Amino acid sequence: MSANIIQINDIRRDFVVGSETVHALRGVSFGIAPGEFVTIMGTSGSGKSTLLNILGCLDTPTSGDYYLDGVSVRTMGKNDRATLRNRKIGFVFQSYNLLPKTTALENVELPLLYNPTVSSHDRRKRAMAALEEVGLHDRMSHRSNQMSGGQQQRVAIARALVNDPVIILADEATGNLDSRTSFEILTLFQRLHAEGRTIIFVTHNPEIAEFSSRNITLRDGHITEDKVNTDIRSAAEVLAGLPKEEE
């Protein structure tokens, strides 16, 4: 169990809405080993957002255990979870969530600003390295509003990488992008996977599952399917097969 990066056992999450209790998660268990690229799929209302919030330490389950990198999250307080997010998790959101009017470099530096053990020199160096990894070494001083959607999402991925997290959580990370840019981003995720990163990609798009190493399907708060994908498609090849953009 301790070998897994993420281990959840019988996670339940109830919300009280007015006089009714909504069971968003009704006993979910799985483990994720280092180096996996997992897609979590489900229609809206299946509980995948709730699961993502819990996995991202933004929320705590009503019952069940959650171990992130061997640490039990369920009993942690707000501040400890904030520190945990800062050190172990990288978030990528659907709508990028970059700071407006702020340069790519400053956006990427942001998580390290909340980590007092990183010096300002170190911060800059790591942010630059992360931006280089996502292929934006020539866009470092561009402001977020001067970049395209794909570039913004790359900055967001760089921001998720900069704290060297044990897991990257992507929430519909390609949802706002056209298909070509989506494949570019997927190519980037596959490359990160190939470099040994552990990625959880939450989506409602079944196509994306074909590019991951494992797919978990949720429905009404239960896992309905959990299968390893042996035939992983390469996003780079798909990208190469797409008609060239008109210049």
Next chain:
Amino acid sequence: MNYKNLIKIALRALNNNKFRGFLTMLGIIIGVASVISMLAIGQGSKRSIRAQISEMGSNMIMIHPGAERFGGVRQSASSMQSLKLEDYEAIARDADYISACTPSVNSSGQAIYGANNTPTTMYGVNEDYLSIRKYAVGEGEFFTDADTRKAAKVCVVGKTVADKLFPNGQEPLGQTIRFNSIPFTIIGILTPKGYNSMGMDQDDLIIAPYTTVQKRLLAINYIQGIYASALSEETSAEAIDEMSAILRERHKIKAGDEDDFSVRSQEELSSMLGSTTDLMTVLLACIAGISLLVGGIGIMNIMYVSVTERTREIGLRMSIGAKGRHILLQFLIEAVIISFAGGIIGVLLGVGASVAIKYVAGWPIYIQPYSVILSFGVCTLTGIFFGWYPAQKAAQLDPIEAIRYE
């Protein structure tokens, strides 16, 4: 999380909204500047009134005989003969809180030189009178101790008297005038002081040694009053108590009995006028304080809008590891930077406006250091106070909802 990073974050946020930050600051700038300039005007006029009073001799203490009854009939003060020269000598010798002291006898009468004459008053005093009443000898000289001892028939005249007696520009010095038929040689002319705030001509007088006035003019052996100068305005009360005690002892007045003399000081007048200007200062400062308050509410308003507007940013910061208190501090520091910078600009503007008022309108201005420190401190506190609530609201946001806020 160190404060340097938080300040950096707050500065970046302010930098993204320079114009809005400036407008918010404007409320504080106007508030602080008006507090400082209003207090400067209030204090300036207070000081100018004080200065006018002290022209008349602000530390001056006057002792007159009085409050004595003969068979139940209260007598007029000038008819009293209870103040003696020895009383003056005792005060001059024993009182510690006074810097100058003179006996006083005076006589109204007609001054005559040749064909010209004028009604005036002759004051018989010693040379301390000059410093007590803030007179100065312009031409010639003042009489000396020796003149006093031998009751010399010499006098020093005020400008008004000199002008009336010597209308054709003759030299008054060395001339002999007659006052109530007694000849006096003019040995000095006083520097003109003009009219005092009560409209009295302060140059319409003749000063002579008190011995001369006592013996040659009035033929009396008592004195009509004692003038003294307290060491400072603050010790005026002690000086009055001390002199009263000396006189009560000399006059053998039993404890609980009424004084047979009255002591008055310019301090009473001064404090009366002072309280009027104090009232005005408080009023002005209140108005200015209200504008500072309005400025503070402006900060709160903008911070509140800013928190709502940046809900997603707050959500993002929280999801990448910012704790509630980081968010709280970020917004609080933003509010404090706005009010602090506004305070600095306000102080400069307030001081500048005060100096401008001084030179353009010619009003008396006095900038008290404490008013600068006070308004600066108040505006910083305003920033913390009014920034707290919006910052607290930001810190308590739920990151899950904040990150998806539309």
